[in-house]
Amino acid sequence: MQFSERISRISVSSTAAVVQKAEKLRASGTDLVDFGAGEPDFPTPERIKQAAIEALSRNLTKYTATGGIAELRRAVVERHAKDFGSAYAPEECLITVGGKQAIFEAIAATVNHGDEVILPSPYWVSFLDIINYAGGKAVILPLREEENFTLRAEDVEKLLSPKTKLIIVNSPNNPTGGVVPPEEMEKLLALARRRGVLLMSDECYCHFLYDGRKPFSLGSSGEREHLILVGSLSKTYAMTGWRVGFALGSQKLLANMLKLQSHSTSNPTSFAQWGALEALTGPQDSVRLMREEYERRRNRIVAGLRAIPGLQCTQPAGAFYVYPNAAHYLNQNGLGNVTALAEQLLEKAGVALVPGPAFGTEAHFRISYATSQERIDEGLRRLKAFFASL
Numbered sequence: 405m406q407f408s409e410r411i412s413r414i415s416v417s418s419t420a421a422v423v424q425k426a427e428k429l430r431a432s433g434t435d436l437v438d439f440g441a442g443e444p445d446f447p448t449p450e451r452i453k454q455a456a457i458e459a460l461s462r463n464l465t466k467y468t469a470t471g472g473i474a475e476l477r478r479a480v481v482e483r484h485a486k487d488f489g490s491a492y493a494p495e496e497c498l499i500t501v502g503g504k505q506a507i508f509e510a511i512a513a514t515v516n517h518g519d520e521v522i523l524p525s526p527y528w529v530s531f532l533d534i535i536n537y538a539g540g541k542a543v544i545l546p547l548r549e550e551e552n553f554t555l556r557a558e559d560v561e562k563l564l565s566p567k568t569k570l571i572i573v574n575s576p577n578n579p580t581g582g583v584v585p586p587e588e589m590e591k592l593l594a595l596a597r598r599r600g601v602l603l604m605s606d607e608c609y610c611h612f613l614y615d616g617r618k619p620f621s622l623g624s625s626g627e628r629e630h631l632i633l634v635g636s637l638s639k640t641y642a643m644t645g646w647r648v649g650f651a652l653g654s655q656k657l658l659a660n661m662l663k664l665q666s667h668s669t670s671n672p673t674s675f676a677q678w679g680a681l682e683a684l685t686g687p688q689d690s691v692r693l694m695r696e697e698y699e700r701r702r703n704r705i706v707a708g709l710r711a712i713p714g715l716q717c718t719q720p721a722g723a724f725y726v727y728p729n730a731a732h733y734l735n736q737n738g739l740g741n742v743t744a745l746a747e748q749l750l751e752k753a754g755v756a757l758v759p760g761p762a763f764g765t766e767a768h769f770r771i772s773y774a775t776s777q778e779r780i781d782e783g784l785r786r787l788k789a790f791f792a793s794l
């Protein structure tokens with residue numbers, strides 16, 4: 405069987421690969437500290453689960469409108485307006501099967517063969533594969549670790565060419581936890597407008613900001629033509645398995661994304677949408693409680709990692725990841741590269757994490773601290789012992 409040229413341009417998400425490997429070890433009885441999975445350890449709040457159960461009881465189990473139930477589209481724009489001061493109409497919202505589908509559809513609907521897409525690195529692994537699948541060319545912008553991986557519009561501008569179609573920004577960032585300051589986001593949008601390109605802002609972690617930072621979205625700018633926002637309920641409400649996300653943008657772009665959705669998944673699962681409606685319209689204290697807990701965990705894990713001699717660790721301002729640099733250890737004891745280091749950590753120390761090449765850098769690894777403080781402490785203890793033994 406000869407597979408398509410298109411499919412050969414991409415590979416299985418390496419974060420998914422780590423999760424699978426960790427799962428196998430766990431099944432064989434290994435006591436694993438799992439820093440690999442990029443998902444909240446909290447259960448979905450009860451009120452959201454009850455709303456979905458009620459939807460099932462009411463037989464809301466049929467196809468819905470492809471772009472999502474009207475109630476949910478309205479709830480998304482109203483929540484976004486409340487949280488960020490935006491003013492989207494329900495027709496400017498598309499409900500998708502997770503934020504990932506919105507990203508896939510937006511790239512597929514806009515990027516032609518040979519078009520360039522500016523992608524700051526470290527980047528979330530799927531951006532690159534989706535760009536490649538669409539036939540686009542990712543133009544990588546390496547961010548400086550010394551500057552906390554902060555994205556600057558002037559650096560993006562230097563990479564723009566007549567072939568640039570799209571700029572991708574993800575703040576708070578997976579995998580670094582870096583946050584782009586609002587002034588810089590505004591400069592990026594001004595640049596996109598001036599140069600006639602589209603800016604995609606992935607806001608999947610927008611509620612997890614620390615040290616008193618205020619939630620911010622470019623949605624408040626009123627821009628439609630040059631901006632597409634991607635959001636998700638996965639992290640905000642601990643709903644990763646529900647698969648509900650959304651896009652906010654111009655009706656023209658959304659109509660083209662909807663075409664793809666209508667021929668692939670059709671609507672996101674009906675009762676998951678009813679659960680999502682409760683998530684967005686009910687009390688929001690679960691979001692605050694999760695944010696506060698993530699901030700405590702961040703403080704604990706960063707302090708612990710910084711106490712390991714030779715590891716460098718920037719201070720993440722959001723999301724639930726840290727991205728330490730292990731360059732100091734890589735050429736010791738024949739370890740060679742960070743992927744080999746991650747494999748040894750898994751096999752010898754029982755710690756699962758994702759090596760940096762998945763995110764475009766060679767000497768880092770990503771730790772997801774969406775796990776209990778007790779597991780964080782155990783993981784730190786194992787990391788410390790492992791690095792001391794090298």
Ligand SMILES: Cc1ncc(COP(=O)(O)O)c(C=O)c1O
Nearest residue numbers: 502503504528578608636638649
């Ligand atoms: C940066 C980023 N964007 C988008 C997503 C997609 O999440 P979902 O499809 O679950 O909404 C993820 C998930 O890990 C992510 O890390």
